[in-house]
Amino acid sequence: MLVAGITTAAQSAEIMRCSHQLPPDNHIAKIIDQWAAEIETLSENAIDVQVNGANSLVKAPRNAAAVRAGEIECAFTMNSRWAESLPLMDVTLDPFALRNVEILKKWNGSRAAKILEQEVAETGLTNVAWLFTTWRTAITSKGRFLTKPSDFKNIRIQGLGPISNAAFEAMGATPVDMSDMAAYKALEKGELDAGLTNISAALSARYYDVQDHVTILPLFTIYYNGYVNSEWFDKLPEKSRQAIREASGKAALWAIEASEISAAAAPKLLKDEGMKVHIATEPEIEKLKAIMRPAFSRAFLAATGADGEELIDLLEDM
Structure with missing residues (x-):
């Protein structure tokens, strides 16, 4: 029973x-x-x-x-x-907005x-x-850090969709949309030059196996x-x-x-796995922001109109 x-x-x-x-x-x-x-x-x-x-x-x-x-x-x-x-769901990808x-x-x-x-x-x-x-982004690369706008010229980087990609395209990069799992394989094969993910995923997705440098910055929130x-x-x-x-x-x-x-734990753990880790400085952030944020805003507002503008204002009020 x-x-x-x-x-x-x-x-x-x-x-x-x-x-x-x-x-x-x-x-x-x-x-x-x-x-x-x-x-x-x-x-x-x-x-x-x-x-x-x-x-x-x-x-x-x-x-x-x-x-x-x-x-x-x-x-x-x-x-x-x-x-x-x-497209409104992309609002938290506004570069350096949520820090x-x-x-x-x-x-x-x-x-x-x-x-x-x-x-x-x-x-x-x-x-x-x-x-x-997380609100911390990891940009992984091989042989050097990517820290200033000119570093991204002609770089094939993991993309996060057309609106977010506009910010990287403004610096001369070529974003290619793909998941972390697909990006790992593309980086391994040399089909991508740089990874773009949150700092915790850089660890859990083992980006350190295929890249040796990582720049950490408050670029976007996923x-x-x-x-x-x-x-x-x-x-x-x-x-x-x-x-x-x-x-x-x-x-x-x-x-x-x-x-x-x-x-908080990821930077040390990435170092322990052999990666060179750079925390972006405020001057570096400001130079990237000056190019990336206007490009993102143009793409975001073109896709979302008045609703997108209201959403951005609400985030700023928060």
Whole structure:
């Protein structure tokens, strides 16, 4: 009877299949696992969250479409992957705009977040979580540091979408959009000259195996937003919906805390792996900013119009 009772409870749990692209040792992947466990706890196991990372369930470019079609219930997507369908999501890639972790702590529930959540809702998805990775960027290279605008001329660099790429194109670089996993292979084959990722991912994706220099700077902020199929979510009992909301609110803070710890440790760990590490100076940052930010703004506002301008103003107010 006990076994039968357990089996019945397991069968009655709502399955929530969730896909993401991150490798298992990435700190955000671990936060997603923690988030999943918290949902199960808060829902008293009414929801069975099945997390599938590292593109093992659905490839990253198809995550949103798969959730929208009901193939799976949930996914996490890096904001740069929304560039073509929802360009407003690129707002945190504004060069050197978000250089304070306190801003990230204010994001959840902010007017800026609600604007983006509405954008997501209009596509048939319900945004439930915002997981920021870090506001520190790693630009990896081979043989020398890339620190000034002229260093990027004729450099093939990992790209993050057309809007963000405009900032590098303004310096004469050629961005090529690809994930960290694909960039690792391209760097290894010599098809790329430089990597572009957050500092923690430079470590977890093992960029140190294929590059020997890294410049660290507060260039942009990357996040993974978690979303679910709206029709599926709306049919859940209120207790289950509240469990997802509450767990997501906690995970937003967990992600910031874990990201700060990971980012603080990464420079030394990259050195330990044999990389030469340079922390960009303020004069270097200002020279890059003078070229990159106007180029980004032109591309961002061309794609988003008045909504983009409002979003930038909201971030500055934060």
